[in-house]
Amino acid sequence: NRLTGDFEIEVDVNVASPSDGIHKVILSRMSPPGTHNRNNQIWFSISSVGQADWYMSNNHPSTSSTDYMGMRITAPSAIAANTWTNIRLTASGTTFTMYVDGVQVGQKTTWTGGASYPRISTTEPFRVGGYSNPTNYYFKGLMKNLKLDGEYLIQSHTALNAGPVM
Numbered sequence: 001n002r003l004t005g006d007f008e009i010e011v012d013v014n015v016a017s018p019s020d021g022i023h024k025v026i027l028s029r030m031s032p033p034g035t036h037n038r039n040n041q042i043w044f045s046i047s048s049v050g051q052a053d054w055y056m057s058n059n060h061p062s063t064s065s066t067d068y069m070g071m072r073i074t075a076p077s078a079i080a081a082n083t084w085t086n087i088r089l090t091a092s093g094t095t096f097t098m099y100v101d102g103v104q105v106g107q108k109t110t111w112t113g114g115a116s117y118p119r120i121s122t123t124e125p126f127r128v129g130g131y132s133n134p135t136n137y138y139f140k141g142l143m144k145n146l147k148l149d150g151e152y153l154i155q156s157h158t159a160l161n162a163g164p165v166m
Contacts, residue, residue, distance in 0.1 A: 007149050009044060010088040015141035018050030018079050023137040026087075027146070027153075028127045041070075042126075044089065045137070050078025052087045052100055073098045073106040084144075128153055 011026055024046040043055040057070030073096060079085045088099045098106045128146065129139040146154040
């Protein structure tokens with residue numbers, strides 16, 4: 001049950017159309033399929049408008065995408081198309097920091113709605129390249145060097161476009 005303490009997630013992505021209106025999930029850990037609540041969720045993605053996006057929540061019964069209890073960091077601008085981009089998220093204590101190509105693009109130390117840290121207690125597996133609930137939020141592009149706490153989940157270039165691989 002990882003991500004209960006300090007952690008780091010890092011990945012290199014190359015997406016042809018980062019701002020195509022569809023979320024491209026890099027790594028997720030969600031509630032059991034079909035429940036679509038926001039309890040114990042992790043969502044690391046390229047947003048529908050091309051921005052690196054991190055979302056983590058706990059104890060959230062709502063199905064609303066705007067009413068959540070947790071932590072969200074979204075880079076201020078879209079990543080470049082057809083270019084390898086490094087995205088890294090670190091968590092140390094209650095401070096979460098996101099970097100794009102080595103430049104800090106966001107940091108949060110407070111939680112929305114009263115959620116607290118640690119907060120990941122789900123037994124659901126991590127999903128690489130997709131979302132565990134039935135949606136079309138699959139990663140479409142190239143991914144390499146996906147690491148969780150320095151351990152490779154994907155090391156070589158991997159083309160994803162049909163669904164999660166883990």
